[in-house]
Amino acid sequence: MILPGPDNPLFWILGIPLAAALLLAVLPWWRVAAWLNVAASGATFAAALPLFRARPEATQLFFIDDFNIYLVALTAFVGMTTAVFSAAYIARESAAARLGDGHLRFYHSMYQAFLFTMLLALVANNTGVMWVAVEAATLTTVLMVSLYRTREAIEAAWKYFILCSVGIGLALFGTTLVYLAAQPVMGGGADAMAWTLLVERAGAFQPDLLNLAFVFVLVGYGTKVGLAPLHAWLPDAHAEGPTPISAVLSGLLLNVALYALLRFKMIISANPNTLEPGPMMIVMGLSSLLLAGFMLYRRGDIKRLFAYSSIEHMGVITFAFGMGGALANFAGLMHMTMHSLTKSAIFFAVGVISQNAGTKNIADIRGLTASHPVLGWAFVVAVLAIAGLPPMGVFMSEFLVVASTFARQPLLAVPLVVGLLLAFGALLSRLQGMAFGEPRSSVVPHGTPSALSTILVHVPLWAHLALVVVAGLYLPEPLTRWFQTVARLLG
Amino acid sequence: MGQISYEVAHLLGATMLMAGFGLLYQRRLYAVLNTFAFQALALAAAAAWQAHVQHAPHLYVTAGIALVFKGMLVPFALHWLVERLGIHRSVDTALSIGWTMIVGVVLVALSILLVLPVTANAAALTRESLAVAMSVVLLGMLMMITRRNAVTQVVGFMALENGLLLAAVSAKGMPLVVEISVAFSVLIAMTLFGIFFFRIRERFDTLDLQYLETYRGDRQ
Numbered sequence: 001m002i003l004p005g006p007d008n009p010l011f012w013i014l015g016i017p018l019a020a021a022l023l024l025a026v027l028p029w030w031r032v033a034a035w036l037n038v039a040a041s042g043a044t045f046a047a048a049l050p051l052f053r054a055r056p057e058a059t060q061l062f063f064i065d066d067f068n069i070y071l072v073a074l075t076a077f078v079g080m081t082t083a084v085f086s087a088a089y090i091a092r093e094s095a096a097a098r099l100g101d102g103h104l105r106f107y108h109s110m111y112q113a114f115l116f117t118m119l120l121a122l123v124a125n126n127t128g129v130m131w132v133a134v135e136a137a138t139l140t141t142v143l144m145v146s147l148y149r150t151r152e153a154i155e156a157a158w159k160y161f162i163l164c165s166v167g168i169g170l171a172l173f174g175t176t177l178v179y180l181a182a183q184p185v186m187g188g189g190a191d192a193m194a195w196t197l198l199v200e201r202a203g204a205f206q207p208d209l210l211n212l213a214f215v216f217v218l219v220g221y222g223t224k225v226g227l228a229p230l231h232a233w234l235p236d237a238h239a240e241g242p243t244p245i246s247a248v249l250s251g252l253l254l255n256v257a258l259y260a261l262l263r264f265k266m267i268i269s270a271n272p273n274t275l276e277p278g279p280m281m282i283v284m285g286l287s288s289l290l291l292a293g294f295m296l297y298r299r300g301d302i303k304r305l306f307a308y309s310s311i312e313h314m315g316v317i318t319f320a321f322g323m324g325g326a327l328a329n330f331a332g333l334m335h336m337t338m339h340s341l342t343k344s345a346i347f348f349a350v351g352v353i354s355q356n357a358g359t360k361n362i363a364d365i366r367g368l369t370a371s372h373p374v375l376g377w378a379f380v381v382a383v384l385a386i387a388g389l390p391p392m393g394v395f396m397s398e399f400l401v402v403a404s405t406f407a408r409q410p411l412l413a414v415p416l417v418v419g420l421l422l423a424f425g426a427l428l429s430r431l432q433g434m435a436f437g438e439p440r441s442s443v444v445p446h447g448t449p450s451a452l453s454t455i456l457v458h459v460p461l462w463a464h465l466a467l468v469v470v471a472g473l474y475l476p477e478p479l480t481r482w483f484q485t486v487a488r489l490l491g
Numbered sequence: 492m493g494q495i496s497y498e499v500a501h502l503l504g505a506t507m508l509m510a511g512f513g514l515l516y517q518r519r520l521y522a523v524l525n526t527f528a529f530q531a532l533a534l535a536a537a538a539a540w541q542a543h544v545q546h547a548p549h550l551y552v553t554a555g556i557a558l559v560f561k562g563m564l565v566p567f568a569l570h571w572l573v574e575r576l577g578i579h580r581s582v583d584t585a586l587s588i589g590w591t592m593i594v595g596v597v598l599v600a601l602s603i604l605l606v607l608p609v610t611a612n613a614a615a616l617t618r619e620s621l622a623v624a625m626s627v628v629l630l631g632m633l634m635m636i637t638r639r640n641a642v643t644q645v646v647g648f649m650a651l652e653n654g655l656l657l658a659a660v661s662a663k664g665m666p667l668v669v670e671i672s673v674a675f676s677v678l679i680a681m682t683l684f685g686i687f688f689f690r691i692r693e694r695f696d697t698l699d700l701q702y703l704e705t706y707r708g709d710r711q
Contacts, residue, residue: 128667132674139678146685154689161682162644166632169651172671173628176658179665180610180617188664208609 012047081460088453096447156236167223174216202270224257238307243351251344281322288315293422329487331400345464367439393471504623531561620661627654
């Protein structure tokens, strides 16, 4: 196994966050650490861009293909914008004495370690390496969710740890089974775990073993995607951790887990004699969508509200990939991207809103457009976008999912539309109370924002929103063509 | 040689399975820890035997990790934690022991019925080990569900992981087994550290379904 050298972009994409994680672990000044965090995430994004010009050759350990290249870029981009938001968020939390210096050092180091593990999972050409990376990502996020050390935070972290450990345990069993299926055909060793080779030879694998493996992988990685009924960790982990972590959990980690699931789906689909993986994914996707649609109505906590909205959207995406075919896959890929950008933008806004209000309780947040017009309207736009109102990108992708379902399975489109409308209604009714009306007079905010931190919040927030709106109105030709290529790849 | 290697692997796997049932049967926390240590030692022996049979020296590392870390360090650390934090010495069950054992037997039957037909083409050594490994995994999950104390849940997770490692070492020539066992060890070490650091004495209510609705940030 050969590690990539400095002439390979992957060396920098993986090396920068890893080195930054180690450096930040020993750096005592959190103000410097926050900026170093931004710089390292920016450098990682810059290192990911050359991938579009020339791709490194696939090795036994790492590879870049049409599918993961865009997730690498998306992960590096959202990682960078969230680091910018995090600098503002952390400064205020520290000023309000909600987080100590030791906690902040730990936080920044873990943030980079988390980026490293996600990028490693995305570029790994080996089922085992990917599994180790997803496991490490779980560990780093568990540690970050428990950062506030409150009873609720520790409970949330414990629940997250127990459920996701079992999940990734089952995913490992599935991974072992896929290896066992491959081993008689390809011989032992690393070849029988390489994605690139597995997909080529999957036709000759024993189909029963692949079926059993896919059930374990679906339940295992599905837990991390937050699919019902395995979603119980997700709202707690999003609600109790620091808000930048909620943004990357929703925007990135769920995508990475789904990516792992889709890679296995590609292997299963490449074998003509296996069960169709689609129906299982459709059932889990629809049940997540409907469950989250109903659950959204009873939420009293603003971060929990949007955590359930993440379950809803992951359900839609899983449904789309379960349907399969060029159009549904295209819609699924686009929805993954749009959800990532929109949901992290929402969490940027929610972070500041709950700091301003000094609470996460929806009932205590009133009249945002009057008290903080710029932030309030950004929040309105972001929530309308995630609810699926035109002309934003999420509407486009949801429309495509619904249209392709109507064309092929009209009956399935009914629960899909019901779920989408339920979520739409819930989000809009909550938004109305928070955005309009009389602002509360007696508010105790967490710290006061400096001019700089206000800018640091608004730049990434509006950047994400701009991308979402533009994508809804106009997708550039190369991007469309390339989404189509990947959609064909996914089968 | 072929017959002996098969018999010994089978014996060691069956020992792990028996220990898995033993874990479900114990009513006292210290007995749970001792049974877990026994299971980890059986895993170490199974991994070492596979290393010998498959001529795969890297599996001796996995065996060493199982022996030293899970067979010795973790049980000692948990003993110390139970004493230090004053955790209840009796096991808190959500389902009576009798019923747990019956469900356990059903799960073992299920995994044998599932695994044996689908692995008809694989070597006998792999088939049997895989069925046993899946049983151990399911028994570990059952323990996590039916035992509510934080320490017993962690032991359940480690038992589940023993089963996963048994499957991984039995899969002939599987790479990265050592890396996987190291990754698990880090996860477990962090958990034990977490239990100590946060003084998690008792169960967490939110893991218990009947409390789900009463205790959440959502109440207004």
